[in-house]
Amino acid sequence: MDEQKFPLNNVSEPKPPEMGRRRFLETGVWATTSVVGLTLFGTGGRFIVGDALKDKDEQWINLGEIASLSAGQMHQTAYSLRHKDAWRTVEEKGLLYVFSDDGTTYTVFSAVCTHLGCNVHWEEARDGFSCPCHDASFSRTGEVLGGPPRQALTQLEAKIEDGVLLVLV
Amino acid sequence: MQYKIYRFVLLISLLLWLTSCAAQPEAGSVSTVASSSGATAPSNTITAVKVDTLTTDSAAAYWANAPVSTVHTKATEKGKADGPDVNIQAAYDGKNIAMRLEWADTTESNLNKAWTWDGSKFSRSKDLGDRMGVLFPIENNANFSSKGCAGACHNLDADPEKWWMGSESADSRFDLWQWTAASSNPVGQAQDEWMGAQEDPADMESATHSDALKSGGSVSNVNKAKDGPAFMGNDLSASFIITGEQTPIDTSKLTQGAVIPPSILAPWVGSRGDVQAKGVWKDGKWVVVLLRALDTGNDEDLVLTPPKAYPLGVAVFDHIDLVGHTTTADVLTLEWK
Amino acid sequence: MSIIEQPISPYREVKDQTETSSGERATMATWIDERTGLVSANRAFLSWPVPKYVERNLLYSLGGLTLVSLIYQFFSGICLLFYYDPSAEAAYNSVDYITYQAPLGWLVRSIHHYNASAIVILVFLHLLRTFFFSAYKAPREVTWLSGVVLFLITLGFGFTGYLLPWDQKGYWATRVGTEMAGQVPLLGSALAQLMRGGATLGQLTLNRFFVTHVALLPGALVLLLALHLYQHRYHGVAPTISKRGQIRARHSVPYFPNWVIMDVLLGLGLLALLIYLSWHERAPLAFPANPADTDYSPKPEWYFLFLFHLLHYVPGRLEPFLIVVVPLLVIGSMFLLPFLDTGEERRPWRKPVTTAVALFYVAVIIIFTFLGS
Known part of the structure; x- marks a missing residue:
């Protein structure tokens, strides 16, 4: 593994502007995941409940x-x-x-x-x-x-x- | 080490015991009615016993080992008297099933609308013969399985002329084995029939069909003028005429009051003749044995596959028509031992 | 026993062992391992020392046997899926076909049927063993908690599977079961309708139960089982409560094959038992479901019988209490157990309160199961 190409070790010694960018990206990942997750669970949940809670039709x-x-x-x-x-x-x-x-x-x-x-x-x-x-x-x-x-x-x-x-x- | 073996045996037996306990309640609850309707219930289950070879002999030794279910028959018409109790037994071998049915009947009626000679002319009697029917759904049928014959009977109309038997759907058919003292018993058969949906709502019989016929079957014994029989039997005292045993009618040989059977009988060949039968009336009761292949290979027939439990119903006609017959009120269950 | 308490990590170190084996097999294994690392990971996961007191001890094989039993259930269940038709019209006919016409269908379905009971018994015994040996104590709380959830999942399998043949038994047991959920104060009717997919039992109920039985619960089971097994491997075997065991604990044996052989042999025995029971009496199939039947007396599967039967003795007013509070109490106390019983004492006879409560639960379940049958 070429450590020059992938200087992963440097990540643990961040400079202040890098930190800000990283946190921003992290927040972005979580925010996007939350939107996707809520959309999926919301849609799925509503779909699964379906018409189950409707009262019986009377006749x-x-x-x-x-x-x-x-x-x-x-x-x-x-x-x-x-x-x-x-x-x-x-x-x-x-x-x-x-x-x-x-x-x-x-x-x-x-x-x-x-x-x-x-x-x-x-x-x-x-x-x-x-x-x-x-x-x-x-x-x-x-x-x-x-x-x-x-x-x-x-x-x-x-x-x-x-x-x-x-x-x- | 011994201590361990002891523990091993104990645990395995516990497991075995618990699992078999778990298996227990299921075994009994196959007959759905048994658990709920109390003392009379067990007789609604007919248990077929396994034997080596079946015959239509009602005195065969294996009948002594087959459990007897006594079932009650009730009138289809409200307020009419109940019918006789029927003692039912069943046995099966690898290929066939036999059912032995026994019920009290004070009169043997083995003629169905026969001709009577009064010395100068014939008249047609309205008297009917004794009959018995066994009904199974061919397809799985939830309604019949819980209600029995009532699940095939449509008798809600105030006018009994509009009552009919059959199914509400063509996909749900019934297999009917109809034994008649006058016409099927002499040829050693019960007529194999099936019922589907009504084909013509005005025709109450339009849901019932005879199974396919290749050849054979009886022909009506009536002359061209339709005022008397065309033939008489070689044996004038017999209640039936088998094909080949008839001679053209010769009234000079008849005494006043002589009775001529209304049909010339021959066994059904084909799906209609799938059910063999032998019925004997003696000492005020009918004993009939029905015998059929578990799988006849014909589409109009129920395929019996032991150990599957089957719902069925039984009807008795004491020289009476469809409206007057009596049937088992609850569903009967055929099980296998 | 310090090695047991250590997390696994040095997979790569174990790799050397594969190279000591000779011949083509070793070369093959080496090739696969170099590409995937799976062989050595598997080896490392299986080769860990366990105290000698677990060897050839049935009480320590209950968990393993449950796993084997679950594998049988997955296998037979997947087989059944090849024929089962989850529609209200056809479900009964397809199960009828499986039971009486499909080649060996009777065997597959009967194994699935009897094994379901075996799993409930085994899980229950495994749970009791764990309880009485105080194996839930720190640091094994998560193993215990995942076990309790797995136990509930097992019961969920039983409840949802019962309806699938759409016969009288399943139909009426489910009607009663969903009505019981309907007794829950406030949320009850919504809960019952969600379970049924509507106001009445019908096609949607069957779909819901089917998908729960064959997708949701198996998925949840596999995930939790992975957690459960990993926790077991991570923490190792809990200390024994017997003096004999403590002496034997000084020695250890490898988990594979010394401990596993017992599970495998018992698994073979269980399979033989299942085949025998299936041959002796096929899994029952009642007549098809008829909602208009007045004569049918519903009876749930035997492991729910005690709850069903308890209702006989409870006045109507107290029923919501029985249906909500009692299960919450029992399950809640199972969840809280490792956090309430935090002492060092592991011997049940030295901690009478927890033991008495557990024995009371067990006694109630056994007594009412028998009274109800």
Whole structure:
């Protein structure tokens, strides 16, 4: 290695103007790197988060004629609706429980347990819902009777149009 | 040194034990229903036992070693009575699978819309024969795997005439082995069929297709005027006529009330005849053995590859039509031992 | 043992050793080394004296065996990537194809499956060994800290890998797992949605879990493993806690091959065990995921079972506490351990508080794992 060509040893004995230039270059390197880094991480971060934080689109779905949903009885209804899952259009499937005392007002529960999202079962004998995951139980009106959930079953907005029950999911 | 060997053995056994413990919970949870629905659940799993060679003999010795799953059948129509419980067993060898199904039926109905001679003319009966069907999805099917037959059944319309069975997508088909006492049993077969998507929304049968046929199959036993049968069997007391065993109808040989089978049967040759069957009605119950190749090589058939677990459903028709049949309400799982 | 405490640097001095070997191989090695310096660097990295008490001692082979196990996992994982299709429509079918049709697919997938459990067990045992021998004490804090992060990465692999077959088990375990994240106060729902890539479990969730499982975590694992191994080499083996060991510590043996042979032999044994388990029972594949199923009882992979099962005993109000505070406490105490326990004492029976806390953690994990299974 030719020490005359590459006088690296001299670097450790800087003259004041050299020092200023070196510090300037160093600052330049860090500043440029920071700009590049922030741009990359900013873009990447925003890209990765994507639309994840958007709320779910709500949609009215048709649960059929109320005539077929007899009063005084809990009806389990599966629904499927077309739903955008990023670049796919999928049939989203879900489960609802429909109940009416009088055949005029309807209560619709989402079957999703408010604890950790398992589907609850209707148990006729106990007149309530139960969740298989952590033995939670809910009353007919969706209130928590036992187990870990802190919230009642989610009640969905429902309306009747022309004798047809519509639910907002 | 001995101290070390002791420690070595201890640690290795600990590792072995922990790893096999870790393997344990998986083994049991393959049947998804078993864990949740309590006491009746284990019978929803049909475990096929490995044997040397299979036959359609329902009394074969290996059936004594095959676990029996008792499954309940329910009416597809709301409010109708449940059907019989079906005892199901399964066995397999390197090439074939056999299923033995046994269910109570007080009447043997082995005629399907047969002709009756009243002394002067023929009339066509509306009575149907007993039937049984086994249904598997051909492609992996999430809906059927968790709901069973209900995953192929479209019975939400208030009008049962609009009910149909099949798939919502042509990419997701079903394999149906349909055994009929009147027409498939006498030739030692169950009809191999498949179901896809509805081809004509107005035609409720348009999702169901018979598998391809090279030759054979039955022909309708009807005369040109369509007011009576064209042939009668050599054996007038038999409930069926096999091709080659018929003679042109000769009413002089018939007594009043004589019954003439409505078809001249011949075995299906080709994909439609993939399923061999032998059914016997005795002492108030049907015992049917179905036998099929694990892989028939035909595209319309499910390929069974042990030890993969398969979802299936079973339906029983007690001399009744599609609307009146009873099916297993939960999904059944076929496993292999 | 002063040599162990010294940083490695004089690679070039060791180079002479390659020239003592005779024949073509030595010439080849010399040629490569003169061009790259890699042969002597490797030799210098491997040839260091270790105290004799580590020789043929299983407790000192847990780390090495974990490394071997991780290599198996990378290998089988890369093989699986040749067939796996990370789309919600096809993921299940591709795993089905791997398990039942691809030649030896059952073996590759089953090894990956069982080995995942083996890694969790080995990492856990390695961690306990390190803890009870007080090997986390100064100057080895960074080795310990990188080890704790590696442990968490291992669990992250388990959590993300479980979903990939898109079967009922994976789907429901992930639904519950992301809901658990949703219980975190304030940040919960944002956290759950970030994990899922949206409000519901779908294609984006699968993509997120997939990329985490096959790119982010492996990258992080390799970097941290390099740090972990370098720290181990830099500081050498921690002093022993047994009297027998102290006597044997006066002698040393070369790391390669004396210590390595044990890892390699155990690695062979582990491979045999994995092949046996795979042959005995293939890695399970439940039926395909059906979000509308009411009958499925979700159960997480066994090493998360204790946490899942603990929720049975906790009233709803306390759940955020369990989900946030307890893991923070456990992981936090693992991180802080080398800075809290700074005394000279290395024997666990002489420092009852740290030992008791650790035994309590271990007991809770074991008891609730069994109760949950």
